[in-house]
Amino acid sequence: MTMLNPDFAEELKQFSEDSALACFNCGTCAAICPLIDSHFPRSMIRYVQIGAKERILEAATELWKCLHCGLCTQTCPREANPGEIILGLKRLVLDHWRKS
Amino acid sequence: MTQAKEKEKQHATKVGVYICHCGGNISDHVDVEAVRRRLEKVPGVAVARTNMFMCSDPGQELIAEDLKNGVVDRVVVASCAPSLHETTFRNAIRRAGANPYIYEHANIREQVSWVHHGAAATEKAATLVEAAAAKAGLLRPLTPIRVTAARHATVIGGGVAGLSAARDLADRGIPVTLVEKSPCLGGQLARLDRIAPTGERAPELVRALADAVLNHPHITVFTDAQVIATDGYIGNFKLTVRQEVASEAFTGTEACYIPFSGMRPAGPSPSEPREFNLETGAIVVATGFRSYEPRQGEYGFGDFASVITLPTLIRKMAEQDTEGSFLEIDGRRIRSVAMIHCVGSRQIPGIHPEDASGRLNEYCSRTCCTATLNAACRIRETHPGTRVYELYRDIRTYGRGQEELYEQAARDGVVFLRFEPDQAPEVVRADPTDGYPLKIRVTDTLTFSENLEVPADLVVLSTGMEPNDVSDLVEMMKLPVGVDRFLLEVHPKLRPVEMPVGGIFVAGTCQAPFDVGETCNAAGAAAVKAASLLAEGHVELDPFVAEVDAERCKGSGACVEACLNPGALALVEMQIGGQTVRRAQVTPALCLGCGACVAVCPENAIDVCGMTLSQYEAMVDAIVADQVAADALR
Ligand SMILES: Cc1cc2nc3c(=O)[nH]c(=O)nc-3n(C[C@H](O)[C@H](O)[C@H](O)COP(=O)(O)OP(=O)(O)OC[C@H]3O[C@@H](n4cnc5c(N)ncnc54)[C@H](O)[C@@H]3O)c2cc1C
Ligand code: SF4
Ligand code: SF4
Ligand code: SF4
Numbered sequence: 001m002t003m004l005n006p007d008f009a010e011e012l013k014q015f016s017e018d019s020a021l022a023c024f025n026c027g028t029c030a031a032i033c034p035l036i037d038s039h040f041p042r043s044m045i046r047y048v049q050i051g052a053k054e055r056i057l058e059a060a061t062e063l064w065k066c067l068h069c070g071l072c073t074q075t076c077p078r079e080a081n082p083g084e085i086i087l088g089l090k091r092l093v094l095d096h097w098r099k100s
Numbered sequence: 101m102t103q104a105k106e107k108e109k110q111h112a113t114k115v116g117v118y119i120c121h122c123g124g125n126i127s128d129h130v131d132v133e134a135v136r137r138r139l140e141k142v143p144g145v146a147v148a149r150t151n152m153f154m155c156s157d158p159g160q161e162l163i164a165e166d167l168k169n170g171v172v173d174r175v176v177v178a179s180c181a182p183s184l185h186e187t188t189f190r191n192a193i194r195r196a197g198a199n200p201y202i203y204e205h206a207n208i209r210e211q212v213s214w215v216h217h218g219a220a221a222t223e224k225a226a227t228l229v230e231a232a233a234a235k236a237g238l239l240r241p242l243t244p245i246r247v248t249a250a251r252h253a254t255v256i257g258g259g260v261a262g263l264s265a266a267r268d269l270a271d272r273g274i275p276v277t278l279v280e281k282s283p284c285l286g287g288q289l290a291r292l293d294r295i296a297p298t299g300e301r302a303p304e305l306v307r308a309l310a311d312a313v314l315n316h317p318h319i320t321v322f323t324d325a326q327v328i329a330t331d332g333y334i335g336n337f338k339l340t341v342r343q344e345v346a347s348e349a350f351t352g353t354e355a356c357y358i359p360f361s362g363m364r365p366a367g368p369s370p371s372e373p374r375e376f377n378l379e380t381g382a383i384v385v386a387t388g389f390r391s392y393e394p395r396q397g398e399y400g401f402g403d404f405a406s407v408i409t410l411p412t413l414i415r416k417m418a419e420q421d422t423e424g425s426f427l428e429i430d431g432r433r434i435r436s437v438a439m440i441h442c443v444g445s446r447q448i449p450g451i452h453p454e455d456a457s458g459r460l461n462e463y464c465s466r467t468c469c470t471a472t473l474n475a476a477c478r479i480r481e482t483h484p485g486t487r488v489y490e491l492y493r494d495i496r497t498y499g500r501g502q503e504e505l506y507e508q509a510a511r512d513g514v515v516f517l518r519f520e521p522d523q524a525p526e527v528v529r530a531d532p533t534d535g536y537p538l539k540i541r542v543t544d545t546l547t548f549s550e551n552l553e554v555p556a557d558l559v560v561l562s563t564g565m566e567p568n569d570v571s572d573l574v575e576m577m578k579l580p581v582g583v584d585r586f587l588l589e590v591h592p593k594l595r596p597v598e599m600p601v602g603g604i605f606v607a608g609t610c611q612a613p614f615d616v617g618e619t620c621n622a623a624g625a626a627a628v629k630a631a632s633l634l635a636e637g638h639v640e641l642d643p644f645v646a647e648v649d650a651e652r653c654k655g656s657g658a659c660v661e662a663c664l665n666p667g668a669l670a671l672v673e674m675q676i677g678g679q680t681v682r683r684a685q686v687t688p689a690l691c692l693g694c695g696a697c698v699a700v701c702p703e704n705a706i707d708v709c710g711m712t713l714s715q716y717e718a719m720v721d722a723i724v725a726d727q728v729a730a731d732a733l734r
Contacts (some may be wrong), residue, residue, distance in 0.1 A: 001541070003534070003553045004515070006436065006487040022510050023483050024547045025518075038549060049515055077511070 005051030012048060015095065016088020020048040023080035029072035035065050041072055041082045044089055060093045110503070113235045114146035116172030117229060119161055120154035120179035122209055129213040131222040135178070139224045142722075144237045146172050155185050162191065164196035169240065173198070174236040174664035176207040178229045183591075190306050199241035201643065201710060206232035214259045227726050235715045242643040242709055245688040248552065249263050249335025249639045250381040253630050256327055258362075259287020260616055261608025261623040262386035263309045269384075270318035274634055277378055278313065278669045280323045283369075285310040286362030287388050288609075289412060293418035295616060296474035297501030303357060310363035314355050321365055328375070330383075330576045333689050334603030335639045339378040343370060360415055377561070382630040384612065385573065385587065386623065389565040389609040392444030392461065395453070399440055399561055400527035404538060406432075407527060407559040410439075410468065413475060424484035429558055434486050438481065438540050438556040439472050440525060441492040445564030451522050463584045466613040467562030469496045472562045473505045473514075482514035488514045489554050493540055517544045517552065527559055541670035547572035565613045577604060587611050597626040602641065606628055644700070648684045652705035655682040659697035659706050665690055669697060 009018065023045045030042045034091060037043075047055045066086045073083035117139045121127035132150050139148040146721055148168060151159040166172045177189045182205040190200035197298040208225040216224055251274060254374040255266045258280030266278045284290065286306035295302050313319050322343050329340035346369040355366050393403035397575050401407045408416075416429050427434040445465040445611075454460055469492070476488045490509070495516075497506045510516070519525055525542040536555035544552045567586045574581055579599055582588040587606050590598045597605050605626035608619040633639055646659075646669065655671060671682045684706060686695075695708045707713055 001551050001553050002547075003555060004489070006515075006555075007511070021513050022507075024506075025512060026510070043548070050517075050547060051543075052161070052547075057503060078507070099632065 002050070002055070005053065008048070008051030008053050011053075012088065012092060015091040016048075017081050019079070019081045019086040020045050020085055022078045023049065023076070023082070026077060028075050028077060028084045032071045032075050034067060034069065034071070037062065037065075041066070043084055045080060046081050048085060048089070056089060057091050057093065057096060059067050063090050063093060066090075069077055103694045110289045112176045113144060113237045113239075114142050114172045115142075115174040115176060115233050116163065116166050117145055117148040117176045117178065117233055118154055119148065119150045119160070119208075119229065120159070120177065121150065121152045121154060122179060122213075126179070126209050126213040126225075126479075126655060129217050129221045130208060130225045132225075134222055135208075135226045135229060139229055139233060142230055142233055142282065143420060144232050145522050152675045153549040154179050155188050160189070160192040162289045167193065167196040167198045171623075174202050174204075174239055176204045176206060176229065176232045176236045178225065178232065180205050180207045180209040180701060181207050181211075196647075200234070201242035203240050204232045204236040204239060215521060220731060227723055229251060229556045230722045230726060234718040238712070238715045238718055239710070244640040244643050245645065246638050246640055247333070247335050249637060250337075250379050251275065251632055251634050252378075252639060253382045253384065253634065254327075254339060254378060254380040255336070255386060256607070257287070257386035257388055257610070258285040258313075258321070258323070259386060259388040259608060259619075260289045260309065261388065261610075261619045262287070262384070263313050264620050265384045265386055265607050265623040265627045265630075266319050266564050267312050267316065267589065268624055269631055270313075270316045272627075272631040272635075274318065274631055276316075276319045276323045277341075277380065278319060278661055279325045279327055279341055280321070281326050281387075282362070283323050283348070283350070284358060284362030284364050285313065285321070285323065288391075289616060290362035291415065292471075293414050294474070294478065297471045297499070297505050303359065306362060307357050310355070310357075312364070314365055323365055324369070327573065327576075331515055332379075334601075334633070334641070335381045336689070337378075337380045337383060337603065338373055339383075341378055342375045343375065345370060357384070359418075381634045382605065383577070383628045384605045384607050384623075384630055385577075385579065385599070385610060386568075386607040386626075387568050387570045387573070387610040388426065389613070392465075392563040392566050392570055394443055394561055394563060399443065399525070401561060402537070404527065404529070404559070405430075406557060409443075409561050409563045410472060410475065411563065412706075413558075413560045414471075415474070417478070423482060425483060427479055427483040427558075428484040432557065434483075434557045436489070436536060436554075436556050437558040437560060438489045438554050439476060439560040440540075441469060441490065441495075441562045443561040443563045444566070445540050446521070448491065448521050459585070460565060461566065461584070463613065464496060466496065466498070467615045468562040468564055470499070470502045470505060470615070472560075473497065473502075473509045474510050475560070477505060477512050480509070480514060488512075489556075490542065491517045491554070493519060493521055499617070516546065517542055517554065518546045520541060520545060525554075527556075530555065565609060567610055570610065575625075576712060577601060579604070579606075584612075587595075597622055597629055603630075603633065603639075611651060641689060643688075644693040645688045645709060646686045646693070646695075646706055647709050648686060649705045649707070650676060650683050652681045652703045654703055654705070656685070657682075657684070658700040658702060658724070662696045662700040664694055664696055665692050 136148045194200045206229045212225045255262045255278045266276045290306045292302040326341040328342045331338040350367040350369045396402040447460040496504045523543045530539040538556045540554040580588040607623040607626040660669045672685045
C-alpha cells in the first residue's frame with residue numbers, strides 16, 4: 001500500500017519543472033522513448049503525480065538510462081514535459097544520495 | 101368502396117414499379133435488372149424501371165414524369181425500409197399532382213440485400229416487389245383525416261426544459277399552461293451554482309427564464325399542480341389538473357427566488373385544493389430527473405458523515421462562499437477531498453447490486469464527469485490549500501468546452517486515479533497515524549494496478565441521474581418507457597422529441613441524461629414541433645384507419661369489443677333502407693389503425709384503409725403464384 005503524498009510536489013519544485021500533473025497518462029512518451037522499459041518515462045511521471053517518492057528512489061538507476069533525446073517532451077500531447085521531469089528527478093536523487 | 105368494386109378496378113390500374121440500386125447496397129446482391137424484367141411481365145404493371153438512387157432528384161423525377169404523362173396511376177418503389185423514404189416518395193407523388201396514397205413500398209434492402217445473397221436474394225426481391233405491385237393495383241386515393249386543433253399547449257414540468265418550451269411556444273403566439281408539481285420553477289438547475297462549462301450562475305439563468313415565463317401574457321403557470329387525468333387525442337386533449345394547497349402558504353405579491361428551490365410565483369397560493377379541466381391541442385412532457393441516492397454503505401455513504409453527494413457539495417459550497425486557503429464544509433477544514441465518479445451510473449450486471457425493485461442504471465449520466473471536474477477546479481481555484489483527488493472509470497467530457505475543463509483540472513493540480521468497475525474503491529476509517537479521518541483504498545490502473553491509499557477529509561460521490569417517477573402519466577397517456585426507465589422517443593435520430601401518441605412531445609432529462617444546453621435544444625425542438633402542429637387550427641392525420649362497409653355490417657358489435665382504443669369504434673343507430681339499424685361507426689381521429697376489429701368481424705365488413713383484407717389477399721396470391729410457377733419448373 002502506498003499512501004498518496006500531496007506534499008511531494010512542493011519538495012520536488014526546487015529540482016524540477018512542476019508540470020507532472022498536466023500529464024493524463026496516455027503513454028505516448030513511453031511508446032516513443034527508445035529505451036525498452038515498458039512504462040518509462042510515464043512510470044516516473046506517475047510516481048511524481050501521486051507523490052510516491054520511495055518508488056522513485058527504488059528505481060533511481062533507471063533515470064540514468066535516459067538519453068535526453070527529448071522525443072517524449074516533443075510528443076507529449078499535454079505539454080507535461082516528461083524529459084525535463086526525468087532530468088529534475090536525477091537532481092532529486094543526487095540530492096538524496098548526497099544527504100544519506 | 102366495397103371490395104367487389106375494388107376487385108373490378110384492379111385491372112383498370114396502371115402500376116409503375118421503380119427499383120433502386122441503392123448505389124450497390126441492393127444491386128451488389130440482387131440482380132436488379134432481372135427483377136425489373138420479371139415485374140414488366142406482371143399483369144397490371146405498366147412500366148418497371150431502375151435507378152441508381154431512387155431517392156435522388158432524378159429518381160423522384162422518373163416517377164413524377166410517368167404520373168404526369170399518364171403512363172402510371174399507382175406507384176411501387178422497391179428500395180430501403182419505408183421508415184426511411186416512404187414519406188419522400190409520397191411527397192414526390194403529391195408534387196406530381198397525384199394522391200399520395202396510391203403508393204406501396206417494397207423493402208428489398210433491409211429485408212433482402214443486407215441479409216440474403218446470390219440467386220435467393222434476387223428471387224425474394226422479385227417476390228416482394230410482385231406482392232407490392234399486386235397490392236398497389238387495389239390501392240385507392242385516400243384523404244387525410246382532418247381534425248380541428250385547440251390552439252393551446254400544455255407543458256408538464258417547470259424545470260429548464262419546461263420553462264423554455266413554454267416560452268418558445270408562447271413567443272409563437274400560442275397560449276400555454278405550465279403545470280409544475282413542486283412549489284417552485286427551475287427544477288434541478290435551481291439546485292446548482294456555477295454551471296459547466298461556461299461558469300454562469302444557475303440562479304441567474306433560472307431567474308431570467310422564470311421571469312420571462314411568469315411575465316408572458318400567453319402563459320399561465322400552476323405550481324403545486326399535477327395532471328391527474330387525460331382524455332382525447334391530438335389537437336383535442338382534455339386534461340384534469342389538480343392543484344394542492346402549498347405546504348407553506350405564500351402571500352408575496354411578487355415572484356421571489358428561493359435559493360436551492362427555485363422561483364416561487366406570486367401568491368397568494370390557493371387555500372383549498374382545486375381541480376379544473378383544460379382543453380389543449382398539444383402536450384410537452386418535461387418532467388425531468390432526480391439525483392441517484394446512494395445505498396446505505398455505498399462508498400461509506402450513511403456510515404460516515406463526511407461522505408456526501410455531488411449535489412450536496414455544490415449546495416454547501418454555494419452556501420458557504422468564503423475565500424480562504426482551505427475549503428470549509430460544516431465548519432470543518434478540508435485538506436483533502438476525494439471525488440468518486442459513476443456512482444449509481446454505468447452499473448454492470450453481476451458487479452453492482454440491483455436496487456430494491458431489481459433495477460440497475462446501466463447508462464452513463466453524462467453530466468456528472470463535467471460537473472465533478474467543474475467543482476474540482478472551483479475548489480482548487482478558490483481554496484488552493486485543499487487537495488483534490490478524482491477517482492474515475494473513464495472521463496467522459498464529451499461536449500464543447502468540457503474537455504478543456506478536464507485539462508484545466510490537471511493544470512490546477514487535481515490528481516486523477518482510475519479504477520476498474522470490478523475493483524471499486526473502498527472508503528474506510530483511516531488509522532490514527534494517518535492524520536486524516538478517512539482513506540480510500542484503490543487499485544489504480546494508472547499506477548500499474550498498484551494498491552494506493554488516498555487520504556481524505558471529505559469524500560464526494562458523483563451521483564448520476566434517474567428519471568422522475570411519472571408512472572401515472574405513462575399509464576394515462578400511454579407513453580413508452582425504455583429499459584433505462586427514461587421516456588422513449590419515436591426514433592432517436594429522426595424523430596427525437598416525439599412520442600408515438602400524436603400531439604405529445606418530450607423535452608429534457610425525462611428522456612435521457614442531458615446537460616442544460618442539450619435540454620434547451622430538446623425543449624426548443626419540442627416547442628417548434630408543437631407550434632407547427634397547432635399553427636393551422638387543424639391537424640391532418642394519416643387516413644390508415646378502420647372503415648365500415650355499412651351494407652355488409654350486421655351490427656354484431658364484435659369489432660367494438662375487440663377495439664383497443666376506447667371511443668374509436670361504437671355501435672350507433674342509423675337509417676338503412678328505411679329501417680333503423682345499429683351499425684359500427686369509426687371515430688377516425690381515435691382509431692389506431694391496428695386492425696384488431698378486422699380480425700374479428702364475421703361479415704368482413706370492416707377494413708383498415710390502405711391495408712384492406714383484399715389488398716393482402718392479392719399480395720398472398722402474388723407470392724403463391726410465384727411458388728406455383730417455381731414448382732412447375734422443378
Ligand atoms: C449534480 C449535477 C450537476 C450538474 N451540473 C451541470 C452543469 O454544470 N452544466 C449543465 O449544463 N448541466 C448540469 N447538470 C444537468 C442539469 O441539471 C440538467 O440538464 C437540467 O436541470 C435538466 O432540466 P429538466 O427541465 O430536463 O429537468 P428538471 O430540472 O428535473 O425539471 C423537471 C421539473 O418537472 C417537475 N415535475 C416532475 N414530475 C412532474 C409531474 N408529474 N407533474 C408536474 N411537474 C413535474 C419537477 O418538479 C421539476 O421542476 C447537472 C446535473 C446534476 C445532477
Ligand atoms: S528524453 Fe529520455 S525519457 Fe524522453 S524519450 Fe528520450 S530517452 Fe526516453
Ligand atoms: S506523453 Fe505526456 S501526457 Fe502522455 S503519459 Fe507521457 S507525460 Fe503523460
Ligand atoms: S458522466 Fe462520467 S461520472 Fe457520470 S456516469 Fe458518465 S462516466 Fe460516470
